[in-house]
Amino acid sequence: MSFDLAGYLAERKKIIEQALDRYLPPENTYPEKIHQAVRYSIFAGGKRIRPILMLASYEIFRSDYERVLAFACALEMIHTYSLIHDDLPAMDDDDFRRGKPTSHKVFGEATAILAGDALQAEAFRLMAEAGIKEGLEPERVIWAIYELANSAGLSGLVSGQIMDLEKQGKKYTEKELEFIHRHKTASLIRASIKIGAILAGAEKKEIKALEEFGERIGLAFQIMDDILDIVGGEKLGKPIGSDQKKQKATYPALLGLNKSEERAKALVEQAFKFLEDFEEKAEPLRAIARFLIEREY
Ligand code: GRG
Numbered sequence: 001m002s003f004d005l006a007g008y009l010a011e012r013k014k015i016i017e018q019a020l021d022r023y024l025p026p027e028n029t030y031p032e033k034i035h036q037a038v039r040y041s042i043f044a045g046g047k048r049i050r051p052i053l054m055l056a057s058y059e060i061f062r063s064d065y066e067r068v069l070a071f072a073c074a075l076e077m078i079h080t081y082s083l084i085h086d087d088l089p090a091m092d093d094d095d096f097r098r099g100k101p102t103s104h105k106v107f108g109e110a111t112a113i114l115a116g117d118a119l120q121a122e123a124f125r126l127m128a129e130a131g132i133k134e135g136l137e138p139e140r141v142i143w144a145i146y147e148l149a150n151s152a153g154l155s156g157l158v159s160g161q162i163m164d165l166e167k168q169g170k171k172y173t174e175k176e177l178e179f180i181h182r183h184k185t186a187s188l189i190r191a192s193i194k195i196g197a198i199l200a201g202a203e204k205k206e207i208k209a210l211e212e213f214g215e216r217i218g219l220a221f222q223i224m225d226d227i228l229d230i231v232g233g234e235k236l237g238k239p240i241g242s243d244q245k246k247q248k249a250t251y252p253a254l255l256g257l258n259k260s261e262e263r264a265k266a267l268v269e270q271a272f273k274f275l276e277d278f279e280e281k282a283e284p285l286r287a288i289a290r291f292l293i294e295r296e297y
Helices: 005-023 032-042 049-058 065-087 103-107 109-133 138-152 157-166 174-199 204-231 251-255 257-273 276-294
Strands: none
Touching (some): 032 103, 049 065, 065 103, 065 109, 138 174, 204 251, 204 276
C-alpha cells in the first residue's frame, strides 16, 4: 500500500498546531498586543514542514513523539520569527505572507520586530523547559539546542539572509548562490531532521546520514521555492514574480527553469541514498521529500 502523505501531513499539522496553542500564552495575556502579534503569525497557516520533518526523523527510532513536541514547536517558532523579520521594510519589504497581510502591515514595524524577537527567545526557553519536564537525556537536549542555535545564527539563517540582501541586483556566482540557499533555507531544514534523530538517541552514523539527507532536500526545497516564485499559483499565498522584481539571486535566474528543476530532482535522488539503511521506517521522510519538489505552495 502506498503511503498516504496528504493524510499524514494533515494529521501532523494538527498535532503541531495544537501543541503551539498550548505552549503559547493566550491572546488576552497582558500586554495583549505582543501576544496577538505572535499568535497572528504563528497561526497564519504555514505548512509546518520543519516540525513535521523533525518528528518523522524521531519516529525512525522511537514512537513516543509527544515527549519532543516542544522541540518541534521551537523549530516552527524560529522559522516564523525569520519570516516576520524577512518581510520587514528594512529587509524584503513584503506585504503578504501565508496568504495574509504581513505582521508589520497589521501591527506596525516595532511590534513585528518584537514578535520575531519574542519567538526566537521563546523557542530556546521551550526546549530547555521540555528537557527538564520530559526527563530527556541532558546531553541530547544540549546537543539539540546547540544545533538549532547553530542553524539560526552566524552559521545559518543570518549569514544566508545577509548574503541574500547583499547580492540583490548584483552579479553573483553559482558558489555564492549555493551559499545563500544552504544557509538561508537548508540549514534549518537540516537541523530539523538532525534534532529529531539526536533526541531519539540515534547513533552518530545514523545522525550523519540523516543530516546529509536534510542538507540535500533543504537545498532542493529552496530551488523549488525559487521556481514557484515564477510559476506558482494562488495556493502560494504571496504574489509571484517578487524575486525577479527585486533581482534576487535565484537558481532560475542563473540556470533557467528547466535546469533548476532538474537540479532539485537530482538533489532529492541523491538524498534518498542516505535513507537506505532505515528501510521502510524512513518512508514518511521519502514521501515528504518527494512532496517538496512536487508542491504547488
Ligand atoms: C531574518 C534572520 C532572518 C532570516 C530570514 C526565512 C528567511 C531568512 C527568509 C524568508 C524568505 C525565504 C524565501 C526564505 C527561505 C526559506 C523559505 C523557503 C521559507 C518559506 O518556508 P515555507 O515554504 O513557509 O516552509 P510556510 O509558510 O509554509 O511555513
